[in-house]
Amino acid sequence: MRYFIDHDHGDSIRGWIVPDNPLAISRVMVSVGGQRVAEIPASVTDEAFKRNGWHATGQCTFVVTPAEVPGLPDIARLELYDADTNVLVYRRMPPDGLVRLRTMLINTGIEPETALQAALFPHFQHCYFGIHKLPDEILTCVLAGPAAPSAFLSGAVTIPRYENFMTPDLMITAILVQDPYTEMATRMLWLKARAGDALDPTRGWRLGPLAEAASFSGDYDFTDVKSLKRYFRMLPEPAYRLLYNPLTRQLGTRMPEDRLHPGNSIAAIEILARVGIVGHKTRYHAFASTLFDQLGIHAPVPVPPPVPAETQALAERLRTVKAVEEMLVFDVAMSDAVKDSIDKSWS
Template structure:
């Protein structure tokens, strides 16, 4: 999905929304403080969209004026969303409250830290949480919103695909997770996924994770023997879901790509470009770093909740050789990151 607002003149907002479907008819919802103000079908012709083969009719542009929303120029707070997906296209917020920052928060846990995102994204004109749910093209478009200087993006991204934006005004932040704890969390999510749909997972995640969900459906997190057996019998598609996910997020460009020990140095090198890096073993470092960046009290910044069941499962996983093999590269990465955090610098 491609989208942007080309201009906001106060009493006129013009932009476009190019849907994924070649023949789909895009529409938007315009909302204000009081709720939905208008539903509008995109009816403005864009010749370049037809010529590029992106859409059949080219009717992907929208025009919002006083005939659509009364007193448009006087509205300091306004939102434009894709009617189908709910994706934010554009937002007005009072200039006095707007943060002139571009931030990407790399999510390192399979369960997104939604409270953290809601807190950190306050005051940003554009926000996209859990961006992996929307796919690469939509996420890339959010990075390309070059008419805005107030953007917050978060997600379990393959950051190598977006590294160039660190040279275009974006600052990256991340709270890293201990590898065995994240493995325990992933197995827990896979077990749950086998029984009920999980709203925080996108379509691509569901496709990739389904074989692993079926494999771990009956595993007992409280039993080292059950975990050991499940890991030992896991086929390649299942093993890949648990294989050094942190290192892969920093060096891979596709979910199918694998990593080697040599990639750890490249992962640390990319992490060294982050503005704020923290580790869940010492979360206060992350809190203070983000607080300084956002100009907000460190004690107000919410951290992801740690769960005793997962901590206990992580202890069991540490005793299983098959688990160590799966997260071997993340363990090396984690060791050097903790060491770097202690001395205050990253070296690959």
């Protein structure tokens, strides 16, 4: 799916959605106050979509007017969603107090940065969380959306693949680096918590290739060092890929299946140097304060949720396992470099 918003003149909102099915007619859902009030099909044909090979008929453009949504000019807040994918394509909000910048928070953990997302959400017209889960065409539309100058995006995107959308002239970029051992512990416990789902045919499909890793993790005792050593000796490929230098993989490769080698660590450091704001989870206040200052937001810095005691304990055990040290050597080097840089520059 591709989409674009041409205008919002108050009494008229016009845009286009090209569905994945070239024979289908796209439909936009209008939501007001959390309630869906109208479903509007594309009604305008544009031959350009046919010429470009995007659609069989070119009937992709929709127009929202008071005829479909009574009182449209007076509605201060509304949202438009693609009816087939439920992807937000446009949000109307009062302009007062909005940050007029496109901002990307690059998540490096398996768990999203919910505290920052919640704190920044009210300050932007458009917000997209977990964008790495979107199909490539939709993600490209979200990243390249010049018609949405007030936009906050976050997700664990593979940066080399999309870095051309993240240049300083297009958006502010920010990345929060995790402690590698804490992040590995978080990922292992994330897998273990889904072991039951992996064994259930009605739910296991949602984990995709990680179903095998989750099922495998459920058989090991993470509180026992001997069990941990066996765990890393017997890791199946999907688990190894999830746990092996994940930050280096995210910064230094273009595709999830790419092999990771020492050269990727050099590329990862170079890409990290091009990110606008670089922070570390253990220096959270410095990162959040810098981000808020860059965005011109005058609000209290959010407090991140504490690391669960189980995760902290597992992270400490992992520091004693030789195999883990070898699996995180690139990420540890980057993590230490980021912390050293912050400590030297932040006071």
